[in-house]
Amino acid sequence: MKAMRPYLPLGLLLVALPLWASEVKIGYVDLQRALNESNRGKKAKDEFKAEVEKLQAQLKRKRDQLESLKEQLEKKSAVMKEEERANLEEEYRKKLRDFERDYKDSQADLQRKDSELTGAILKELQEVIQEFGEREGYTMIFEAGSTAVLYGAKAADLTDAILEEYNRKKR
Numbered sequence: 001m002k003a004m005r006p007y008l009p010l011g012l013l014l015v016a017l018p019l020w021a022s023e024v025k026i027g028y029v030d031l032q033r034a035l036n037e038s039n040r041g042k043k044a045k046d047e048f049k050a051e052v053e054k055l056q057a058q059l060k061r062k063r064d065q066l067e068s069l070k071e072q073l074e075k076k077s078a079v080m081k082e083e084e085r086a087n088l089e090e091e092y093r094k095k096l097r098d099f100e101r102d103y104k105d106s107q108a109d110l111q112r113k114d115s116e117l118t119g120a121i122l123k124e125l126q127e128v129i130q131e132f133g134e135r136e137g138y139t140m141i142f143e144a145g146s147t148a149v150l151y152g153a154k155a156a157d158l159t160d161a162i163l164e165e166y167n168r169k170k171r
Contacts, residue, residue: 016044025137027158030144034125034159037116044117051113055106069095118146128166132158 035041069092077085133141141158142149 003040023137024139026140026142027138027156028144028152029125029129029162030157030159031122031125032145034163034166035121038121038125038163038170040121040124040170044121048110048114048117051109052145059099059103059106062095062102066092066095066099102142124170126163128169129158129162132162132165134156146161 036045044122069088073085073088073092077088080088085130129141144152144157146158
């Protein structure tokens, strides 16, 4: 019975709802779909993709320079003086550390940028959902991806209506 406990409060709430409201109106929204299919979501995805491509191009140039330096070191190290070889090896190690640091930093920047873009749109979507729910007299609107919604009839799916309203408000 322990597996059912997380759903117990939700079940009790759904049973008790008729006592509080004359008409129970429940719907759900697929936030991931709304995020991906909204005009602002598509624009954010395009901006993010451009940012990724820009960073990848920068990292590729640095990696190519690093590879060139490595090849130079492998080909010429046998004929170089000890001091020249040591300097070239040190330069290679330094550029390798810089590349690794740049790679990690770019990954963190991309993750932060994605969170910022997604978070802003999700906040706006939640505001639209709240306004829609109040205006249309919904008792509750769930998120389709949450574990609380195990089944939802297609008629209760409000995603298209929310997308339409969001796109109209957030041109």
